[in-house]
Amino acid sequence: MKRNYLSFLFSAILIVFALGSCIEDGFTTSPSDQPVFSTDTLDMGVIFTEQASTTHRFTVYNRADKSLNISHISLSGENAGYFRLNVDGFSGKSFDNVEIRANDSIIVFVETTLPANGGNLPVQIDASLDFLTNGVSRSVIIAASGRDVTRLYAHTVTESTTLSADKPYQIFDSLVVAPGAVLTIPAGAELFFHDKASMIVHGTLIARGECGNEITMSGDRTGNVAADISFDIMSRQWDGLHFTPSSTANELSYVHLCNTTNGVTVTGPEESDLSEADYTLLLINSRLRNSGNYALEVHNANLSAYGTEIAEAASGALLLDGGSHIINHCTLTNYYLFSALQGPILQFTEDDNETPTPAAEISNTIIYGLGRDISHGDLTGTDIYLRSCLLKSAGDDDDNFIECLWDTDPMFYTVRQDYFFDYRIQPESAAIGAANPALTAPQSASDRYGLPRGAAPDLGAYVFNPDLQQ
Helix, strand or coil: HHHHHHHHHHHHHHHHHHHHHHHCCCCCCCCCCEEECCCEEEEEEEECCCCCCCCCEEECCEEEEEEEEEEEEEEEECCCHHHHEEEECCCEEEEEEEEEECCCCCEEEEEEECCCCCCCCCCCEEEEEEEEEEEEEEEEEEEEECCCEEEEEEEEEECEEEECCCCEEEEEEEECCCCCCCEECCCCCCCEEEECCCECCCCEEEEECCCCCCCEEEEECCCCEEEEEEECCCCCCEEEECCCCCCCCCEEEEEEEECCCEEEECCCCCCCCCCCCCCCCEEEEEEEEEEEEEEEEEEECEEEECCEEEEECCCEEEECCCCCCEEEEEEECCCCCCCCCCCCCCEEEEECCCCCCEEEEEECCCCCCCCCCCCCCCCCCEEEEECCCCECCCCCCCCCCCCCCCCCCCCCCCHHHHHHHCCCCCCCCCCCCCHHHHCCCCCHCEEECEEEECCCCCCCCCCCCCCCCC
């Protein structure tokens, strides 16, 4: 019995030894065996100065059949002190004897806080992250561009003010325009809103960009969410832009507003005395997109929209609740990524008799995307008219739908699964030359790229560009 036990114990030791031999394959010492990097340059993009960056990463692979010992990892260069490292789960400035098993990998995380540079343009800062392995040194360049910003914290504009376009603004908590005050935002200005921040207008907002020199209002996250997916397509980064009942005569021209939770909300008084000639919000050649709720919702107020893209929103692109509206040469569309769509692209609210309440003249406009295009297919008896519009629905013209293109794909360049959103139209689009020139308003004479609509205009916000091939 004792002999059998000893024999069993000896066999078990041999098995453990054998398994250990399979797992422990030793370290390669050949200079030709070197780590392989997922990138040779880690570009962290543009980062606001004096503020911690998001975390960036790259992977270090061992392609050898034996374990690799990286004898030393450290940053070098005059800017090395601006970067922070975490290598394979350990934070520090330098690392010795970092092991990577055969055909395995480790991850390197990098963060930075860049100093103010006193200029109006981004300044690039870089350093070298050096890996010494088997007597050979190889490096990955770490680069980031620091951009100075003007920071506003719970700021209220109490008198007529014009912002500067020299440096971006980073807004925390809120930017409020008090009753009676006028805030003017010039062409080229950039407003970046921190998490949950909002802009609230009790007075008047005049944001007047120019062709090729837009105004930007977006979240303050820079760089990519992951891989090549930009924060630019992510909604819910800031609350949104709100016009209250005391606000009137607002204008957004050549404005790109995105990444919101609640988009643009216009709320008029319960009993509005605005005439059809007045407007609460004027939109010209702008883009309102990427909202966790509506991209634009208008309640008891008037909207005039020309050449504007309203797109990508969980609840719907545009909600009209009462008021009187002009929508000319716009593109209303929805290919929202982050949840199931909760409603049609264009929505009208109803009275007690289920009759849509707003008055609207919608002309030369595209309404197409995922889900339904319009909340109401029967507009009989209402003051809502769609003239020369392209629709996703299959239907027929009547007194409210006049000379429309039904059940027609406008053929956008957008490819949702590739996170690519471009609502210009392709050469085969039925929207080309299909607009009624008599309905083209002077404010829609050219699109936001500066292309004139001409004598045979195209439907939607954008003029077909034969030079655009993607």
